[in-house]
Amino acid sequence: MFGTAYAADPKGEAGGHHGPFYHEPEFWVAIAFVIFVVLMVWKARKAFTDPLDQRAAAIRKQIDDAETLRREAQAMLADYQKRQSEAYKEAEGIIAQAKAEAERMKVKAQAELETAIKLRERQALDRIAHVEAQAAADVRNAAVDAAISATHQLLKERLAAGQGAELVDQAIAELPKRLH
Numbered sequence: 001m002f003g004t005a006y007a008a009d010p011k012g013e014a015g016g017h018h019g020p021f022y023h024e025p026e027f028w029v030a031i032a033f034v035i036f037v038v039l040m041v042w043k044a045r046k047a048f049t050d051p052l053d054q055r056a057a058a059i060r061k062q063i064d065d066a067e068t069l070r071r072e073a074q075a076m077l078a079d080y081q082k083r084q085s086e087a088y089k090e091a092e093g094i095i096a097q098a099k100a101e102a103e104r105m106k107v108k109a110q111a112e113l114e115t116a117i118k119l120r121e122r123q124a125l126d127r128i129a130h131v132e133a134q135a136a137a138d139v140r141n142a143a144v145d146a147a148i149s150a151t152h153q154l155l156k157e158r159l160a161a162g163q164g165a166e167l168v169d170q171a172i173a174e175l176p177k178r179l180h
């Protein structure tokens with residue numbers, strides 16, 4: 001069967017090919033090698049692909065975990081920003097309330113100050129009026145004292161001259177007029 005491959009060529013050439021290619025042993029060795037390689041690859045494929053599949057699954061899991069962590073981080077960031085916004089609003093409210101309270105206290109303090117000033121002014125005016133009244137009373141008393149003293153002196157001088165009886169009679173006559 002394979003022995004005829006080396007037979008003489010009908011054209012007379014030596015070492016040429018003598019038949020179809022599938023009669024050549026190299027062809028069958030190549031086919032056997034290819035089948036062997038295909039079988040080996042087919043059998044060994046799992047040994048090569050399983051670690052790669054496991055590695056791909058681990059990477060996919062890490063990506064999924066990272067995506068979950070990213071979503072959680074975004075949710076936490078949004079929550080933090082919301083809390084921060086609420087805190088700013090609350091702080092602004094507190095500041096506005098404090099300003100309003102300070103303004104109210106300022107107005108109240110001004111009103112109390114004005115009331116105290118008016119009270120002190122009234123007290124000062126009362127004191128001035130009292131001092132003026134006291135001064136007027138003192139002047140009146142001094143005038144009365146001076147008048148009494150002058151009258152006393154005058155009476156002494158006139159009574160000494162003998163007019164005492166005449167003054168007593170005159171005072172008795174004016175008494176009914178002064179009582180009515």
